[in-house]
Amino acid sequence: MQMSSDGPTHNEFDFEFLGNTTGEPYTVQTNVYVNGIGNREQRLKLWFDPSKDFHSYSIMWNQRQVVFLVDETPVRVHSNLEHRGIPYPKDQPMGVYSSIWNADDWATQGGLVKTDWSHAPFVASYKGFEINGCACPATVAVAENTRRCSSNGQKKYWWDEPVMSELNVHQSHQLIWVKANHMVYDYCTDTARFPVAPVECQHHQHKTNHN
Template sequence: MARSLSMSLACVMLAFSVAVVMVGSVESSRFDELFQPRWAMDHFTYEGELLKMKLDNYSGAGFSSKSKYLFGKVNIQIKLVEGDSAGTVTAFYMSSDGAYHNEFDFEFLGNTTGEPYLVQTNVYVNGVGNREQRLNLWFDPTKDFHSYSIFWNQRQVVFLVDGTPIRVHSNLEHRGIPFPKDQAMGVFSSIWNADDWATQGGRVKTNWTNAPFVATYTGFEIDACECPVTVADADNARRCSSGGQKRYWWDEPTMAELSVHQSHQLKWVRAKHLVYDYCTDTARFPVIPVECEHHRH
């Protein structure tokens, strides 16, 4: 099983690293080239290629990308908080600005020692979220670095863990459902206290005697269309889409949907590791959200 999963991950990583001519895209792997501390700079520690952010009972911390992007792929390798991390959240996400913003979230919900970490994903479109899914991971995310990625084009948003797709949000505009394709988004990460909801619905509180809680980062990669702040959203949307002599790798036909192999991986994740899906939460949604009818995988 381990060997076949390893081979599967390698195939998916290869599929998502195929590139053709990249016009106007940026690709780098250094934190200081792509990102900057956003708050609590005294809670950052740099150790060579590693960045550590800590949460204590004074403050959390966060960083943001220096630029905004429209379509492409962002990837960060994270080693999550070890030990008793109940009440903490380590977030990696993309977001645009304003009340009607778009947002793609990874939120890693802390745990009591020995319990599995839960990963919550969410998608906001035009300021509307409430699309949470939660899953447990098939490895211990505190023992080593693992890659967390967001791939995004005009057809789909794909959340990946070590190259394995764990969630797909497809473009269903032909069904009258809005899709996030016209707002440039920054890339963010933060660590913060959320013991009012993060662990067992807020029943388990943060144990500050275990502070500081430290998340460690490396492998910063953004391979996406960079959007100048002076350019209007509509112009960025045109500039970041293939046409004429431009050819972006994220617009290749193979990127329009998951491959058969990736679809099988997603089904495996959902069957073995999904523990909450808003689409099946009839208490919150007596009427099933319209996109759920089309996002069944």
């Protein structure tokens, strides 16, 4: 599942199931693209078997933060750090997409486990799908859409209220639990790829340590 805008400098938020071998926990990867640049992957082992029942996978996006949630538990936060000169995905309207695609060259155990095509066709099922947002017509200028979809004196949007600008105390503790017990990869700590940690990582780590 993903949210994405259009074009080569698009913004994108991803939930990706990477697959597993029998009996192992399922891995979910999240990623954030800003102005066409990704490489912000995090991976976690789910604390349940997602193939046994439906679960909720949500993205809460506003002008201040992007929060990825699994069954209402936050598993990732990407904060708006524009005041530090770091671009934030806020001005491009997005659509919601879902697909099944073959990524066995890299996804499961780094590409060691290949797709077993004898199990095809592969099917994904959804229920309770909901978009709670603000429509952004393509015929309307970006600045006008941004104004229309922000809380103001005439209209209030729950996702744009001050209380949604950061996690509450309970959610912060949930995120700490996820990172400590279920996260298996974080681009911020991958020194092979990033000898110098990306700037946003330094701030996110600081916020986590002081929540």
